[in-house]
Every structure is written in structure tokens, then in C-alpha cells.
Amino acid sequence: MSITVHIQYAVPKASVPLQADFLRWVKAALVNQSKAGEITIRVASESEAAQLNWRYRHKEGATNILSFPFEVPSCVSLDVPLLGDLVICAPVVAREALEQTKKEQAHWAHLVVHGVLHLLGFDHQQEVEAQQMESLEVTILESLGYPDPYESV
Template sequence: MSITVQVQYAIARIGIPLQVDFQRWVEAVLVNQSKEGEVTIRVVDEAEVAKLNWRYRCKQGATNVLSFPFEVPAPLPFKISLLGDLVICAPVVAREAREQAKEEKAHWAHLVVHGVLHLLGFDHQQEKEAQQMEAMEIIILRSLGYPNPYESA
């Protein structure tokens, strides 16, 4: 099984998880789903994520993570293993971790797992979908040694 994670740092790397952490978190999701492929993670500031949030979701302000699943433009005669891109806003992650009294690295892991599940087509628009996605996140995060992100500290 081949899983490739590319990480782009558009801000200073201070306090940002290492490439090896991102790789481990993405692999945990894909292995559980029997999937392989390539994911790019871009770590950004609030200004960049706010622009993307407005452009692609018509929502104002910065958000923690955006997922952009790869869409094949036309049928191709060969297989493409690109799953898509995640954009994660480091200042929002840090702020949310503080506000929710969570360990920051655990919150990073949760957002990566959450984002990769979106790349695989999971969603949380309906209550049943949200319950299924949250249950998967909890199981994957537990396998990585992190607590349930939906329980209060």
C-alpha cells in the first residue's frame, strides 16, 4: 500500500507538527479505509485560509481545515492516486486547542483525520452522517493514542 503525504508550510514551522506526524495521521485513516494515494497538506495563516474559505465555500473568516478532494477532469486511461489537498490554519488550530482545553497535537491529529475522511467522501451534513464520521474519527484517533475529541476535557 502506497501512501504519500506532501506538506507545504506557508508560515513559520514553530509549533507545527512534523512531516512524520502528518504522515502517520493520514496513514491511520487510509489504512482503516483500505485506501492508498497522495495527500497534500498546506499549513497556512488566517488570511490565506479566509480567502480560500470565501472563494470555495462563500463563508467569511478563517476556519480550521478545508478539504479539497481531487476530481478527475475527464476519464483517463491510467490510474491517478491523488486523493486531494487539505489546508490547515495553524493559528486557528492553536486557538481552538486552548479554548477547548485540548492538547494541541491531539487537535492537529483530529483535524487531519477529519479532513482526510472528507477527501474520501465522508461528510457530516446530516445527523446520521455526522454520527458515522465522528465514530470513525474516535476509533482512528484512539488507534493513534489520542483521546475522544468530542468529550470535554
């Protein structure tokens, strides 16, 4: 499996994980998938994340992550499949980690894994789907050495 991760920074790089970390988390989320391809991760400011959240979800305020799966039009053939884009709001991630007494790096890892699973078609709108997705997230994060993000601290 060959995966390329493009990182776009709309905030200072010093406040976010290293590119190597993003790549490791994406690859871990794709380990049981035969999908190869490209993912773009945009590390956004709070104002940008709020604008995107309103534009695409009609919800006010910034959210921690937005996932945009790429759907290839039937008339297009790509040599490298584009899996989609993730937009992660750095200030929200930092704030949530603090509020939830989680290590910030672990929270970043969780959100990247969560977002990649959305790009693969997983969802959590229904209880059964949520349980399946959360179980997979926990397994992937444990393989990376991170604790269960759903366990109360």
C-alpha cells in the first residue's frame, strides 16, 4: 500500500504534530485496507474551521475535524486514487485535549484516525455504526501506543 499525505498549515507548525506523525497515523488507519492513494490534511485556524463547518454542515463554530471523502466521477480515471481531505482545527484540538485531560498528541492521533475512517466510508450516525467505528479506532490507537480515547480519565 502506497499512501501520500499532504499537509497544509494555516497555523504555525510549532503548534502541531510533525508530518511524520500524521503519516504514521494515516498509515495505521489504513493498515487493514487495500487502498492506496493520497490524503490532504489541512491544519486550520479556528476562524477557517468555523467557516468550513458553516459552509458544509450548516453548524456554527469550529469543530475539531471535518472529513471530505473524494468521489471520483465515473468519467474520470486516476492513476493514484484520492481518498479525500481532512481539515483539523488546531486550537480546538488543543482546547479539547486540555478539557478532557488527554495528552494533546494522543488527541491529534485519535482525530486523524477518526477522519481517515470517515474517508473510508465509516460513520457514527447510527448506534451500531458508532460502536463499530469506535472499536476500530481504539484498536488502531492501541497499536500506536495510545490509550482508549473513549475511556473516562
